[in-house]
Amino acid sequence: MVAGVSTTVPLLIAAVVLVVVVVVSTAIGPASLSLATVLGVLASHVPLVHYHSSASAVANAIVWEIRLPRVVLAGLVGSMLAAGGAAYQGVFRNPLADPYLLGVAAGAGLGATIAIVTPRASFEWLPVAAFLGGAAAVSLTYLMGARTGQRSSGTSIVLAGVAVAALFTAIQTNLQQQHAADLQPVYAWILGSLSTASWTDVRLILPYVVVSGAVLLAHRRLLDALRIGEEEASTIGVHPQRVRLVVVAAATLGTAAAVSVSGLIGFVGIIVPHLVRLTTNASYRVVLPVSMISGASFLILADLGARMLEAPGEVPLGVVTAFIGGPFFIFVLRSRRSQQGVL
Amino acid sequence: MRSPAPSPGSRGALRVEGLVVRYEQTVAVRDVDLAVAPGEWLGLIGANGAGKSSLLRAVARLSPYEGGVHIDGHDTARLSRRHFAQLVAYVPQKPELPVQMRAIDYVALGRLPHLGYFGAEGPQDRVHCGELLARLSLAHMSDRPLGAMSGGELQRLVLARALAQEAPILLLDEPTSALDLGRRVEALELVDELRHERSLTVVSALHDLTLAAQFADRLVLLAQGSIVAAGPADEVLVEGSLDQHFGTRVQILRSDDGEVIVVPRRQRERT
Numbered sequence: 001m002v003a004g005v006s007t008t009v010p011l012l013i014a015a016v017v018l019v020v021v022v023v024v025s026t027a028i029g030p031a032s033l034s035l036a037t038v039l040g041v042l043a044s045h046v047p048l049v050h051y052h053s054s055a056s057a058v059a060n061a062i063v064w065e066i067r068l069p070r071v072v073l074a075g076l077v078g079s080m081l082a083a084g085g086a087a088y089q090g091v092f093r094n095p096l097a098d099p100y101l102l103g104v105a106a107g108a109g110l111g112a113t114i115a116i117v118t119p120r121a122s123f124e125w126l127p128v129a130a131f132l133g134g135a136a137a138v139s140l141t142y143l144m145g146a147r148t149g150q151r152s153s154g155t156s157i158v159l160a161g162v163a164v165a166a167l168f169t170a171i172q173t174n175l176q177q178q179h180a181a182d183l184q185p186v187y188a189w190i191l192g193s194l195s196t197a198s199w200t201d202v203r204l205i206l207p208y209v210v211v212s213g214a215v216l217l218a219h220r221r222l223l224d225a226l227r228i229g230e231e232e233a234s235t236i237g238v239h240p241q242r243v244r245l246v247v248v249a250a251a252t253l254g255t256a257a258a259v260s261v262s263g264l265i266g267f268v269g270i271i272v273p274h275l276v277r278l279t280t281n282a283s284y285r286v287v288l289p290v291s292m293i294s295g296a297s298f299l300i301l302a303d304l305g306a307r308m309l310e311a312p313g314e315v316p317l318g319v320v321t322a323f324i325g326g327p328f329f330i331f332v333l334r335s336r337r338s339q340q341g342v343l
Numbered sequence: 344m345r346s347p348a349p350s351p352g353s354r355g356a357l358r359v360e361g362l363v364v365r366y367e368q369t370v371a372v373r374d375v376d377l378a379v380a381p382g383e384w385l386g387l388i389g390a391n392g393a394g395k396s397s398l399l400r401a402v403a404r405l406s407p408y409e410g411g412v413h414i415d416g417h418d419t420a421r422l423s424r425r426h427f428a429q430l431v432a433y434v435p436q437k438p439e440l441p442v443q444m445r446a447i448d449y450v451a452l453g454r455l456p457h458l459g460y461f462g463a464e465g466p467q468d469r470v471h472c473g474e475l476l477a478r479l480s481l482a483h484m485s486d487r488p489l490g491a492m493s494g495g496e497l498q499r500l501v502l503a504r505a506l507a508q509e510a511p512i513l514l515l516d517e518p519t520s521a522l523d524l525g526r527r528v529e530a531l532e533l534v535d536e537l538r539h540e541r542s543l544t545v546v547s548a549l550h551d552l553t554l555a556a557q558f559a560d561r562l563v564l565l566a567q568g569s570i571v572a573a574g575p576a577d578e579v580l581v582e583g584s585l586d587q588h589f590g591t592r593v594q595i596l597r598s599d600d601g602e603v604i605v606v607p608r609r610q611r612e613r614t
Binding site: 222225229231232277281282283285 | 423428431432435452455458486
């Protein structure tokens with residue numbers, strides 16, 4: 001049946017693109033390694049495949065310990081930000097909602113700043129502090145929004161998010177002023193970077209990304225139901241508030257985990273779901289899984305740009321995505337589809 | 344009181360008792376009692392603000408109400424949302440139609456009450472939706488986005504989504520207000536065919552009194568939230584009463600085959 005085909009084809013295309021992107025960006029780097037060497041190293045690490053790469057120990061280390069963790073981490077972070085963006089756009093029925101809408105970014109920024117300026121706290125605590133800050137900010141937003149909103153229509157929550165973000169940013173700025181000497185690391189984290197990525201980072205966020213992604217995927221039909229409005233959705237047996245709470249919680253948890261290792265990378269959650277909507281049929285049954293896969297490809301490529309554009313130096317990853325995202329944002333605003341209401 | 348055991352052939356008996364709907368200051372529905380038999384089409388008529396929509400919304404559990412609403416003896420207030428959606432399908436006056444959503448996905452939403460919280464629709468659900476599209480002459484539009492469909496097509500599509508719920512009771516709030524005369528008759532004709540095919544109980548608010556008389560088995564005239572007349576069309580549609588409750592002069596005519604025709608008249612003579 002047609003419905004089946006239109007779901008499978010975009011998924012397959014996105015998956016093939018991701019595999020190519022992973023291999024290509026693992027092959028590109030300051031140390032020139034042949035594609036065959038890179039493929040050999042990758043194959044030798046695939047479980048159950050007893051392939052012995054002829055690559056040198058150095059090549060093995062470069063591919064397996066330096067490049068691949070970074071590619072995988074970029075993939076996880078990109079996947080999470082894209083899925084979070086699609087989910088937020090669904091529950092708030094706003095095509096420009098992004099995963100930072102309810103204050104995750106400001107909260108994580110404050111958490112990271114506290115971790116950096118606190119004497120004796122080591123850098124290992126930065127991801128944890130950023131995660132806690134992000135989760136705290138969204139919880140506060142949700143409590144405020146649910147209290148003030150007569151019938152929690154989503155708008156009051158978004159407004160509460162603006163207020164909470166302003167408050168957290170103010171505290172963060174104040175802290176930075178008092179600890180001017182530590183400004184540089186805070187600033188570097190905010191701009192976003194994966195330059196220190198390791199398998200430890202991957203292991204740190206993987207559980208959050210998997211759980212969050214699974215919960216979001218399970219709600220893809222209910223997100224479609226919200227597209228006909230809360231009232232009509234309730235007549236087909238849906239609890240709009242409950243769906244919103246669960247989806248926001250899952251998206252926030254995953255996003256907070258992602259930014260805790262990557263810093264604040266913007267626009268992924270807007271660019272990727274929109275591109276997917278433009279090319280597929282706009283049902284969340286397709287948009288959500290395809291955004292997850294394409295978000296990974298997108299951020300891996302953006303990170304490739306971050307490390308190669310000014311090699312051997314690095315461009316902050318958040319700067320790369322903003323360079324793509326800024327113009328794209330304007331394109332979305334001007335496009336006919338968004339005037340008709342993308343959702 | 345013991346509720347009568349519903350017999351399998353007669354699903355969809357609706358009973359409303361002492362229904363009151365209040366908004367902040369005003370009472371929109373006062374103490375309304377109604378009984379609709381399985382398979383019956385009840386038409387709600389009355390001036391704007393008479394309480395037709397409020398009554399339907401309360402029965403659909405979209406507005407808080409006092410009093411009781413029972414379906415086949417079950418108090419609907421006690422049913423889960425999902426279970427309720429398996430019994431009652433509601434079509435609002437202006438359904439929200441996401442322009443990018445495809446027709447087949449829109450109809451598939453009607454299957455949600457039959458799926459678990461995380462459940463995916465199976466092949467049967469998809470076949471069911473495809474059959475409904477075909478039944479409503481929309482088979483060729485399955486993949487079309489809603490933004491590219493005409494008013495009449497969208498009207499049928501909304502009906503298809505409601506039918507996908509397989510609920511024995513169909514509530515329609517002014518189902519034809521956005522359609523031209525021809526499409527309006529077509530849509531009501533379709534509702535009539537479908538209710539016979541699927542033995543649906545239909546309760547609808549209807550603007551056009553002549554059409555209401557032609558399609559509904561029974562009419563209920565509401566004024567200021569109360570029932571002022573109920574019964575067959577020729578008993579409810581009488582000149583004095585309509586003049587009073589619609590605030591204009593009307594004339595009742597009879598067609599050759601005995602149908603009631605309501606003609607509004609100018610308040611002043613033509614000069």
